[in-house]
Amino acid sequence: MARIVVHLCAIGSFLMPFDSLSAEPMRPTVRYYPITHASELSAIRELGPDEAYVTLNFEIAEAMISRGVDSARIAISQLNTSDEHYPGYVQAAPNKQLVPLVPFHFDRSVLIVLPTYNERNNLEALIRAIGQYLIADILVVDDNSPDGTGQLADELSGQLKHVHVLHRAKKEGLGPAYVAGFQWALERNYRLIVEMDCDFSHAPWDIPRMIQASTTADLVIGSRYIPGGGTQDWNMQRRLVSRLGNAYVSIFLGSRIHDWTGGFRCFRQELLADMDLARVKAKGYVFQVEMAWQALQLGAAISEIPIRFRDRLAGQSKLGWPTIVEAITEVPRMYFRKPPSR
Ligand SMILES: Nc1nc2c(ncn2[C@@H]2O[C@H](COP(=O)(O)OP(=O)(O)OP(=O)(O)O)[C@@H](O)[C@H]2O)c(=O)[nH]1
Numbered sequence: 209m210a211r212i213v214v215h216l217c218a219i220g221s222f223l224m225p226f227d228s229l230s231a232e233p234m235r236p237t238v239r240y241y242p243i244t245h246a247s248e249l250s251a252i253r254e255l256g257p258d259e260a261y262v263t264l265n266f267e268i269a270e271a272m273i274s275r276g277v278d279s280a281r282i283a284i285s286q287l288n289t290s291d292e293h294y295p296g297y298v299q300a301a302p303n304k305q306l307v308p309l310v311p312f313h314f315d316r317s318v319l320i321v322l323p324t325y326n327e328r329n330n331l332e333a334l335i336r337a338i339g340q341y342l343i344a345d346i347l348v349v350d351d352n353s354p355d356g357t358g359q360l361a362d363e364l365s366g367q368l369k370h371v372h373v374l375h376r377a378k379k380e381g382l383g384p385a386y387v388a389g390f391q392w393a394l395e396r397n398y399r400l401i402v403e404m405d406c407d408f409s410h411a412p413w414d415i416p417r418m419i420q421a422s423t424t425a426d427l428v429i430g431s432r433y434i435p436g437g438g439t440q441d442w443n444m445q446r447r448l449v450s451r452l453g454n455a456y457v458s459i460f461l462g463s464r465i466h467d468w469t470g471g472f473r474c475f476r477q478e479l480l481a482d483m484d485l486a487r488v489k490a491k492g493y494v495f496q497v498e499m500a501w502q503a504l505q506l507g508a509a510i511s512e513i514p515i516r517f518r519d520r521l522a523g524q525s526k527l528g529w530p531t532i533v534e535a536i537t538e539v540p541r542m543y544f545r546k547p548p549s550r
């Protein structure tokens with residue numbers, strides 16, 4: 209395989225950190241390895257710190273990721289050229305994720321719903337990071353967070369016209385916040401609706417992959433439990449709770465879906481419109497199970513793409529015993545409940 213060294217200079221300097229001593233921009237050098245055909249996938253190997261792959265389409269990228277390549281280290285070139293010397297990406301910082309110089313722009317309107325409760329220290333950074341990867345509107349659904357996340361969201365919405373805010377009076381859990389956000393999206397006719405945590409557990413660079421995958425699926429689930437997926441920085445206890453939770457759900461609802469509780473998803477408008485959102489009662493994690501189960505019962509086309517789930521960047525987890533108890537009792541009930549009618 210050809211070895212191609214790309215020195216990124218002026219094109220990406222606006223994204224690069226400055227060396228405080230010399231006040232000169234640091235210029236991370238990325239060595240890109242092109243993978244343009246499926247036949248080259250067998251050459252895939254562990255990448256060094258400043259190495260990355262470049263490919264010309266999402267299908268090859270997905271094949272690479274399912275073979276273990278970190279999606280943060282793949283440039284999916286948007287340039288209609290096979291010149292891999294210029295993939296149109298820069299590195300956010302040495303040894304960090306790649307960032308496209310021009311965000312992806314899909315032909316269907318996209319709304320990203322971010323539920324927030326005390327996410328003040330993550331919100332702005334996440335909104336800005338999302339904007340580097342794709343053109344999309346963002347809806348922050350805040351439940352009157354005591355740390356002022358809602359006010360910060362209002363300020364950001366004043367500065368950035370693609371950012372919207374839905375204020376709710378009090379904390380009711382993830383489920384009701386998402387249902388309110390989905391109803392807001394349907395009233396405004398967004399074609400694709402993405403849900404993700406507002407804590408960097410879900411990588412913004414994976415959103416374009418989700419949107420692309422939704423060309424052939426009504427529901428795309430970012431999955432930790434298929435080849436190429438996983439969790440990073442989680443302790444044994446968190447891993448166990450998540451694994452056991454998924455195994456428990458599978459006993460009742462089957463293993464057609466590998467990551468029932470994952471909260472990084474993309475819904476097609478038509479599927480959400482067919483779902484009976486008013487009857488979704490779940491508040492915590494089990495909300496994700498209930499939505500996926502309804503989608504299956506409606507005969508939706510569901511795809512899972514591998515994601516690496518990271519521990520939250522800042523702030524505190526809202527996972528607690530009430531959420532776990534709700535899941536234990538609600539999953540069997542779901543199994544026995546009548547399917548939704550279209
Ligand atoms: N609006 C609203 N958002 C919530 C509520 N509970 C959690 N969230 C948000 O939902 C997302 C997921 O919640 P987390 O606390 O991160 O829970 P988690 O991701 O399951 O747990 P961790 O992995 O430990 O972070 C985050 O963006 C939270 O701020 C709620 O009651 N209302």
Ligand SMILES: [Mg+2]
Nearest residue numbers: 405407409520
């Ligand atoms: Mg989280």
